[in-house]
Amino acid sequence: MIKVDHLSKSFGPKDSFGGKVKAVDHISFEVAEGENLILLGTSGCGKTTTLKMINRLIEPTSGKVFINGNNIMAQPPEILRRGIGYVLQNNGLFPHYTVAENIAIVPQLLKWDVKKTERRVSELLEKLHLDKSYLKVYPNELSGGQQQRVGLARALVADPPVLLMDEPFGALDNVTRSKIHAEFKALNELKRKTIIMVTHDVQEAFDLGDRICLMDKGKIIQNGTPTELLFKPVNAFVIDFLKEQRLQLEFKALRLNDIWKYLPPPSKGGTFEAHDGLISDASFWSAIERFKFIKTEHLHIKHQQKDEYRSAGFEELMSAFYQYKKQQPHE
Amino acid sequence: MNEQQQTLWQFMAQQSDKLLTQTLQHIGLTFISLIIAVIIGLPLGILIARKRKLSGSVLGVAGILQTIPSIALLGFMIPLLGIGAKPAIVALLLYALLPIIRNTYTGITGVDGAVKEAAVAMGMSKWQILFKVELPLAMPVILAGIRTATVINVGVATLASYIAAGGLGEFIFGGISLNNTNMILAGAIPAALLAILFDFLLSTLQHLNLKKLKTAAAILPMLLIIFACFYFIPSAYGGKLTAGFTPEFMGRQDGNLGLQSKYGLKIHTIVISDAVMYKACFEKELDVISGYSTDGRLKAYGLVVLDDDKKIFPPYYAAPIVRDDALKKFPDLEPTLNMLSGKINDSVMTDLNYRTDYLHQSPERVAKDFLMAHNLYRPERGGSAGIVRIGSKIFGEQYILASMYTMLIKGYTDYDVATKTGLGGTKICFDALINNQIDLYPEYTGTGLLAILQPLQKEIDAVAGDKEKTYTYVKNEFEKRYKIKWLQPIGFNNAYALMMRKKQAGDLGVKTISNLKQYLERK
Numbered sequence: 067m068i069k070v071d072h073l074s075k076s077f078g079p080k081d082s083f084g085g086k087v088k089a090v091d092h093i094s095f096e097v098a099e100g101e102n103l104i105l106l107g108t109s110g111c112g113k114t115t116t117l118k119m120i121n122r123l124i125e126p127t128s129g130k131v132f133i134n135g136n137n138i139m140a141q142p143p144e145i146l147r148r149g150i151g152y153v154l155q156n157n158g159l160f161p162h163y164t165v166a167e168n169i170a171i172v173p174q175l176l177k178w179d180v181k182k183t184e185r186r187v188s189e190l191l192e193k194l195h196l197d198k199s200y201l202k203v204y205p206n207e208l209s210g211g212q213q214q215r216v217g218l219a220r221a222l223v224a225d226p227p228v229l230l231m232d233e234p235f236g237a238l239d240n241v242t243r244s245k246i247h248a249e250f251k252a253l254n255e256l257k258r259k260t261i262i263m264v265t266h267d268v269q270e271a272f273d274l275g276d277r278i279c280l281m282d283k284g285k286i287i288q289n290g291t292p293t294e295l296l297f298k299p300v301n302a303f304v305i306d307f308l309k310e311q312r313l314q315l316e317f318k319a320l321r322l323n324d325i326w327k328y329l330p331p332p333s334k335g336g337t338f339e340a341h342d343g344l345i346s347d348a349s350f351w352s353a354i355e356r357f358k359f360i361k362t363e364h365l366h367i368k369h370q371q372k373d374e375y376r377s378a379g380f381e382e383l384m385s386a387f388y389q390y391k392k393q394q395p396h397e
Numbered sequence: 398m399n400e401q402q403q404t405l406w407q408f409m410a411q412q413s414d415k416l417l418t419q420t421l422q423h424i425g426l427t428f429i430s431l432i433i434a435v436i437i438g439l440p441l442g443i444l445i446a447r448k449r450k451l452s453g454s455v456l457g458v459a460g461i462l463q464t465i466p467s468i469a470l471l472g473f474m475i476p477l478l479g480i481g482a483k484p485a486i487v488a489l490l491l492y493a494l495l496p497i498i499r500n501t502y503t504g505i506t507g508v509d510g511a512v513k514e515a516a517v518a519m520g521m522s523k524w525q526i527l528f529k530v531e532l533p534l535a536m537p538v539i540l541a542g543i544r545t546a547t548v549i550n551v552g553v554a555t556l557a558s559y560i561a562a563g564g565l566g567e568f569i570f571g572g573i574s575l576n577n578t579n580m581i582l583a584g585a586i587p588a589a590l591l592a593i594l595f596d597f598l599l600s601t602l603q604h605l606n607l608k609k610l611k612t613a614a615a616i617l618p619m620l621l622i623i624f625a626c627f628y629f630i631p632s633a634y635g636g637k638l639t640a641g642f643t644p645e646f647m648g649r650q651d652g653n654l655g656l657q658s659k660y661g662l663k664i665h666t667i668v669i670s671d672a673v674m675y676k677a678c679f680e681k682e683l684d685v686i687s688g689y690s691t692d693g694r695l696k697a698y699g700l701v702v703l704d705d706d707k708k709i710f711p712p713y714y715a716a717p718i719v720r721d722d723a724l725k726k727f728p729d730l731e732p733t734l735n736m737l738s739g740k741i742n743d744s745v746m747t748d749l750n751y752r753t754d755y756l757h758q759s760p761e762r763v764a765k766d767f768l769m770a771h772n773l774y775r776p777e778r779g780g781s782a783g784i785v786r787i788g789s790k791i792f793g794e795q796y797i798l799a800s801m802y803t804m805l806i807k808g809y810t811d812y813d814v815a816t817k818t819g820l821g822g823t824k825i826c827f828d829a830l831i832n833n834q835i836d837l838y839p840e841y842t843g844t845g846l847l848a849i850l851q852p853l854q855k856e857i858d859a860v861a862g863d864k865e866k867t868y869t870y871v872k873n874e875f876e877k878r879y880k881i882k883w884l885q886p887i888g889f890n891n892a893y894a895l896m897m898r899k900k901q902a903g904d905l906g907v908k909t910i911s912n913l914k915q916y917l918e919r920k
Contacts, residue, residue, distance in 0.1 A: 121518055148520035158515030162533045172519050220519070230518075 067099040067260045068120065068228065073129030075115050089115045091284035092129070097277075099227075102261045104275035106268065112284040113264045117230055120262065121150045133228060148175055151221030151259075155233040157213045159205040165216050166201040172224045190219040193255060211242040222255055229256070231263040235270065247273055268308060272315050280304055292319040297394040320350040320387070322367055322376075328386035332366065332377035345370055353383060408579040415568075420587050421627040422563035426482070427550040427591075428624035430489035434546060435621070438494050439539070442501020443527065452502060459495040467492070467553045471560050472673075480641075480669060480677045485554070485562030492553050493546035500542025504535025537603050540617075544599035551592040555584070561641055561669035561677070565591075571644030571668070580648060637917060641669040641683035650854075651847070651861070652687065652893060655709035662914050675700065684901060685913065690743055690894040691794060693750030701902050702743075702894040704909040711861035713843035713892040714868060715794075717802065721880045723836035727785055729810040731884060734837070736805055737798075738885035740771060746794065746889040753793040760793065764800035774804065780811025788826050788838035789818040794891065798839040823848050831879060841891060845871040845883070864890070 071094050076086035090112040097103045105113035118124040120131055122143040131138045138146055159168050166187055173183040191198060194215045205213055214234065221229060235243045250256065251274065265271050271278050272292045279289045280303075288300045296312070296319050299305045308315060322329070323346045343366040344353055356365055357380050365383070367376045378386065409416055445452040465473075470491065474484030508531050516530045532539075558566030568584025571577070602617065646652035647668055656662040664685060669677060671688075678686045679698035688695065690702050717734045724731055741749070749767060752758045768774035787802055789795035796818055803814045817835050820826045823844055829835045846857065846867055852874075860866040872883040895910055907913045 123514065123518055144520045144522050146520075147518055150518075152515070152518035154511050154515055154518075156509075156511040158509075158511040158518075160512060160515070160530060160534075161509075171521075175520055175525070220515075 067101070067134060068097040068262065069132040069135075070095050070116070070120070071130045071132070073116065073119060073131060074127045075112075075119060075124060076127045088284050090119070090126075093281075093284070093286050094129075095279055095286065095289055097260055097262060099260050100258055102263065102274060102276045104271040104278045105262065105264045105281060106266070106271040106275075106278050107281035108266060111281040113266075113279075113281050114232055116281070117232055117262060117264045120228075121147050121152060121230055148172055148224065149226050149228070151224075151226040151229040153214075153217050153221045153229070153231040153234040155236040157205070157217035157237075159213060159216060159220070161205055164202050164204055165196075165208070168205065168216060169219045169223050171220060176224060186223055187219075190222060190255075193253060194219055195249065209242075210238050211246060214238060214246065225255075227258075227260060229259045229261045231261065233265055234263065236265070236267070243270075250274065268311055268315065272318055280307060293321075293324065295319075297391070314351075316387075316391075317351040317354065318349050320390070322346040322348055322350065322353060323369070325350070325386040325390045326369060326374075326376065328389045329367065329376040329378050330382055332375045343368055346376075350383075350387060354380070405579045405582050409583050412568075412583060416583060416587065419563060419565045419567055419584070420591070423551070423554050423565045423588065423591060424624050425627035426485060426489060426554045426557055426562060426564055427547065427595075428621050428627075429482075430486045430550055430554075431493055431543070431547055432618075432621045432625055433486065434490040434493035434497055435543065437490070438497030438542075439501050441494075442498045442539075443505060443531075445498070446502050446505035446531075449506075456495070456499055456502070459498050462491045463495045465491075467556050468559065471556060475560060475673055475676070479680060480561045480673060480682050481667070482562045484560055485557035485564075489550050489553055489557070492549050496542040496545040496549070497539070498542075500538050500545075501535065504538030504542075505531050507538065508534045540599060540603040544596060544603065547595045547599060548592050551588060551595060555588055558644065558668050559670040560673060561667040561683075563667065567644055567647070567668040570670070571648045573644075577648065638664060638684035638913075639682075640664045640666045640685040640687075641674050641677060642666055642687040643671050643674065644668055646687040646893065649893075651709060651711050651843075656895075656910070659707050659709045660910055660914050662910065662917070664913075664917055678896070678898060681898070685895055685897050688894055688896050689891050691746040691750055691889055691891040693747060693752070693754035693793065695896060696747050696751040697755045699899050700896040701899045702896050703902070703907065703913060705892075705894065706909040706911050708862040710893040711843040711846060711857070712864040712867050712890050713841035714864060714886040714888075714890050715798070715839050715841050716868075716886040717798075717837050717884045718830065718840045718845075718875065718881050719837040719884060720830060720833070721876075721882055723785070724882060727783060727810070727812055727836075729812070730785060730806070730837075733805050733809045734802060735885045736773060736809070737801060737887050739888045740773075741767075741888045743889045743891075746891070749797050750793055753797060760796035760800045764797050764804060767797075768801060768804055775808030777807040778809075778811060780807075781813060782811040784813045784815050785837070786815045786817060786835040788820050788829055788835035789816070790822060790826055790838070791819045795839055798887070802837075802839075830881065839887070840883075842867045842871050842883075842886075843892060845875065850874050850878075 072092045073090055073094070074088060074092050075090040076088050078087050093112075093116060095103070105116060107113045115124055119126045120133075120138070122138060133150075160171070163171070169187045169190065170183050173186065187201070188198060191201070196212060196215055196219075200208065200212070205216065208216065214237075218234070235246055238246065247270070263274065275292060277289065277291055278295055280287045280295065282303060288295055288304050290298070292315070295304060296308060296316050299308070322344065326346060344356065346367055346369040353365060353367070364377045364379050367378070368374075369376070441455060445455050462470075467488070470488045471484065474488050478484040478487060512530060512534070513526065516526045521529065554564050555566035555569055557564045558570055565584040565588045568580050569588070572580030572582070572584060642653055647666075648654070653666070667683075669683070674683070674686045675688060675692070675694035675698050677683045678700060686700075688700070694700070695702070719730065719734070749763050752763045753760055765774060785806055787799050789799035799816055799818050803816055806812055806814050817829065820829060820838075823840075826835075826838050826840070827849055830838060842864075843861075846852070846861065850871065856870075860870045868883065868886060875881045875883055895913070897907065902908070905916050907916055
């Protein structure tokens with residue numbers, strides 16, 4: 067869907083060696099349709115610059131970007147951008163437009179008729195759990211979370227296949243953020259989209275990303291699934307970057323699928339029941355959480371593809387986790 | 398004087414026609430220049446917001462324009478654009494530029510970067526971003542700039558009357574020259590009220606919420622244009638000839654009021670400062686002006702004085718006035734001073750003034766040349782029989798006269814001379830004389846009558862038409878009241894006069910003010 071090919075960007079005056087500061091240095095990656103790729107890294111690692119080169123907010127120094135096989139330089143930037151959703155950290159809502167007008171900016175640029183726009187705006191509002199009474203309200207009358215939802219609605223209104231998000235939840239408090247994360251994951255509009263999201267928040271990256279590109283100094287250090295980053299880090303930088311929240315991340319990243327072979331078979335007489343059972347796609351974290359809410363000694367787990375069952379107590383789960391870890395390359 | 402005692406309200410009621418005209422002109426001037434300033438300033442502000450490198454130089458130039466004193470700026474405009482509305486509007490618009498450019502620039506560069514980025518990222522074109530995002534969001538700041546410019550313009554527009562562009566300055570400066578407080582206030586109060594009113598209206602506009610701002614932004618240009626049109630309403634009338642009168646002349650009984658009541662002269666009149674009036678007449682911007690009959694510029698610009706055949710201008714014959722005790726103390730003084738009597742007529746004095754004012758010869762040299770030519774000059778005796786103190790007012794003619802008296806006294810008597818020239822005005826000279834700070838200075842009969850003695854109107858009417866009667870009246874009254882003696886008149890009459898270009902007057906056959914009136918009434 068999106069292919070980034072040896073993309074570079076240099077800024078500013080030449081340094082003493084006659085070269086310029088390279089914000090992005092020959093990076094390449096691909097994003098499959100419907101995939102959610104996270105560009106992760108500290109400030110100044112080049113992740114935002116990379117993102118902005120995809121909708122040409124920043125023109126690359128060298129390299130190419132293809133969307134659906136088309137070079138993005140082939141069409142005027144305005145036209146390109148109207149087909150790409152964009153969400154900013156500080157939402158960038160127009161303070162002089164109402165919520166309805168803000169959401170309707172791209173339809174207006176695309177010259178949709180009024181009825182169609184109205185229908186689409188109220189549909190989105192509903193999906194994003196915003197009350198209709200907000201339509202005539204100005205952005206400064208909304209809370210941060212609401213503003214961010216409107217920002218998302220604005221990016222989604224024309225149903226672009228690609229969505230670029232620049233630290234979209236960075237300005238929100240923790241409670242609001244985790245709530246929006248949950249909504250974000252549940253939103254069916256987003257399931258079909260190819261998303262590239264920039265963040266410096268490791269938790270968020272692991273929470274939302276199908277794949278994560280960990281960047282440093284303009285280069286991609288590792289591009290892989292959350293599990294790969296955790297259990298098959300390519301170098302010490304990756305290990306170090308994830309060190310602080312490691313255990314939590316591992317719990318969240320690990321699927322029950324991954325530790326299937328270490329789990330004991332179901333005890334005699336135990337049957338899988340939907341209300342307290344889990345499917346093997348669930349994260350290890352959600353399995354442990356189960357013990358908090360359900361008064362049970364054993365958790366029943368179903369593997370959908372294999373149609374097998376497992377049953378494990380808390381200790382058995384933890385022991386499976388450690389066995390899995392032992393199999394991975396040593397830290 | 399009687400006029401001083403009427404209340405401000407009475408004055409304004411009596412002059413309501415003029416007041417309305419001037420107010421409309423004032424509003425018109427302010428807004429025409431404002432519109433042009435917005436038309437120029439707004440795009441410039443947008444340009445430098447886009448190309449920041451230019452901002453330093455553009456704002457710098459606009460800032461320098463702002464620091465030029467307003468009178469000087471109006472002065473610069475005259476050689477380029479003549480007199481009247483054009484130079485005034487240009488000067489005003491130059492003053493209005495800086496706040497408009499600066500606030501447009503600040504407003505646009507101050508738009509939140511995230512909002513601009515969002516606009517770009519959604520696929521808006523440069524123009525769409527400008528009109529849909531940047532300008533609307535910068536509008537409160539831009540309006541603040543326009544508001545500042547408006548208030549500045551209302552203030553500076555009072556000066557426009559100096560170059561015959563009208564406005565409330567006519568009353569203000571007329572009032573100052575005539576020492577008429579009511580007249581000053583009749584100009585100053587409406588001007589201040591206009592400034593407050595426009596400031597208030599624009600601040601209301603500025604604080605409208607963002608939604609209504611869209612409507613406001615559409616209404617504003619229309620309002621500006623409507624206000625600007627006010628200027629053209631009063632100037633819609635015209636005439637065959639245009640007269641330019643000083644604010645002082647406009648308000649005097651022995652000036653425009655007399656022309657209207659005694660001659661019934663109806664002429665398209667604009668108010669203009671003395672400083673540029675003669676030149677404007679020379680450059681055919683004006684046809685008839687009010688001047689002083691011995692002014693050197695009369696000669697410099699080839700103008701001719703129209704005969705005051707109904708004698709409305711009181712005679713201003715010059716003569717030295719001396720305290721009686723000084724005459725006793727210096728017995729040789731009176732005959733010496735009288736040596737000049739009858740020697741200088743109007744055209745001679747005009748020529749002498751021309752030499753100092755236009756050829757920039759020193760008053761001493763002009764005085765000496767004149768005395769030599771008339772065989773009156775004698776070298777100094779270097780006497781020491783006492784010091785005679787001579788005063789003079791602060792203009793060329795008085796300097797020349799003071800120099801001549803100095804040379805005569807030093808040449809013909811044993812007295813020495815101390816001069817105190819350049820005393821600010823009639824009041825200062827006269828007070829110095831009474832208080833024994835000086836012994837004599839040259840004064841004019843008309844000034845003695847109207848400015849110093851200030852008798853009742855009927856006495857003025859009785860004597861003012863006749864040169865001899867005026868002289869006799871002031872001579873007797875000064876002796877009686879102040880123990881000051883008027884010596885023999887020098888000969889010239891530096892009175893108010895109407896003047897025209899020599900050629901035009903000849904072509905039209907206008908020699909007297911009555912001729913002028915007849916010409917104007919001929920269709």
